[in-house]
Ligand SMILES: Nc1ncnc2c1ncn2[C@@H]1O[C@H](COP(=O)(O)OP(=O)(O)O)[C@@H](O)[C@H]1O
């Protein structure tokens with residue numbers, strides 16, 4: 366038995382994977398609190414992730430009906446980029462600043478300039494720093510909370526922190542390290558000189574976690590944690606990785622030709638590449654994958670975070686939201702939403718706000734507003750696919766994951782807006798499955814088991830979720846997407 370954990374923005378999910386039975390035996394999740402403030406502050410307490418993991422773990426194992434001592438290894442996936450700065454006792458010096466925190470936008474712009482602009486970033490890091498990456502959060506802490514900054518003894522990411530809690534080891538791997546902004550994604554090495562630019566007082570050798578390969582173990586579960594979780598003494602913890610890297614594994618996206626699209630709190634589109642990628646746009650992130658290659662990716666900050674805001678405004682549950690989506694026509698009778706409630710990473714508008722456009726006394730209905738916010742979030746994904754260009758063009762199918770993929774209307778919307786067939790894996794939290802697969806790979810690789818074999822056996826697609834683009838809807842969306850791009854151009858000067 367193997368455990369996969371996914372510490373997302375809104376919740377931590379745990380799955381129990383039975384490799385011999387080729388199935389998921391149990392799943393559970395626990396929500397997280399988000400600390401939001403003025404100026405784009407978005408933070409969480411790392412201790413809450415541990416509590417969520419413990420609660421979801423106990424429930425998933427109970428649902429699976431297994432003896433927890435049969436668990437052989439655990440893999441952990443986590444939201445990317447979060448700054449988890451620990452003191453010498455392993456306690457956070459400040460709450461974790463998340464990937465979607467835009468309070469640090471000015472620090473990011475300053476760092477890009479100091480590194481020599483986009484060209485300098487590409488030269489040093491293999492990608493261009495974007496608001497949300499870890500580096501600008503450290504620079505922000507240095508300027509605004511010097512006492513906390515001077516207590517930093519380790520700089521981890523969310524999944525590294527959970528691995529640290531499980532094993533006591535401070536390690537990371539290239540996929541998640543790619544999103545720090547002080548890691549060269551082409552050579553898969555830390556850039557101590559770039560960290561020195563961000564945080565000159567910190568000793569990079571000391572504060573940065575040791576890099577391991579994706580198939581290596583982070584360590585063994587500590588005895589006190591093993592007792593608390595009811596585990597045997599020798600349970601392995603795999604390297605784990607960023608949620609997008611493990612979502613790629615959980616959708617079988619470990620070779621070129623597939624696109625994974627996630628409708629989570631964020632929206633992401635990514636494709637696998639055997640080589641580092643030099644994209645035409647600075648908005649395409651040349652991340653490493655957690656399966657040995659690269660994972661060029663575009664991320665938007667407002668997907669289910671935006672739909673949830675509108676859904677809750679109207680007091681709707683998920684079923685009610687689904688009914689409203691289905692109850693409005695394509696194009697929401699002229700309503701256009703630029704859903705940038707949290708600011709936006711792609712297009713690069715960290716300080717933007719959301720806009721509802723084209724409202725009249727006739728079309729201002731719950732159904733149209735719900736539909737328009739989901740369409741706006743999905744147009745952001747189409748924009749991302751256009752930026753990926755040739756990296757995604759060969760893909761005949763989109764593997765759709767994340768919470769939004771549970772909605773049949775939204776699945777059809779993705780197919781019609783992208784003009785590409787959509788299918789979901791049986792489990793929409795593919796990052797948790799990817800983490801469990803990586804755990805099995807780590808545990809069995811000495812017996813010659815490969816990740817390719819595990820994906821082939823255990824990534825099951827749900828044929829009932831298949832959505833083919835409908836020609837009339839694809840045609841209708843051309844005009845609606847053009848309207849969205851015009852609104853982007855008018856309000857934010859983003860070229861059509
Ligand atoms: N059927 C659905 N329709 C629309 N949104 C959904 C549906 N099911 C789940 N969601 C939304 O998906 C989100 C959770 O997605 P998830 O991928 O788990 O996020 P994260 O990993 O960022 O925490 C929640 O906001 C939830 O409301």
Ligand SMILES: O=C(CO)[C@@H](O)[C@H](O)COP(=O)(O)O
Pocket residue numbers: 373374375443444445446464465497544607608609629630631632633664
């Ligand atoms: O910042 C990124 C990718 O670069 C986000 O995709 C985060 O990794 C958060 O993911 P979710 O919570 O939406 O799954």
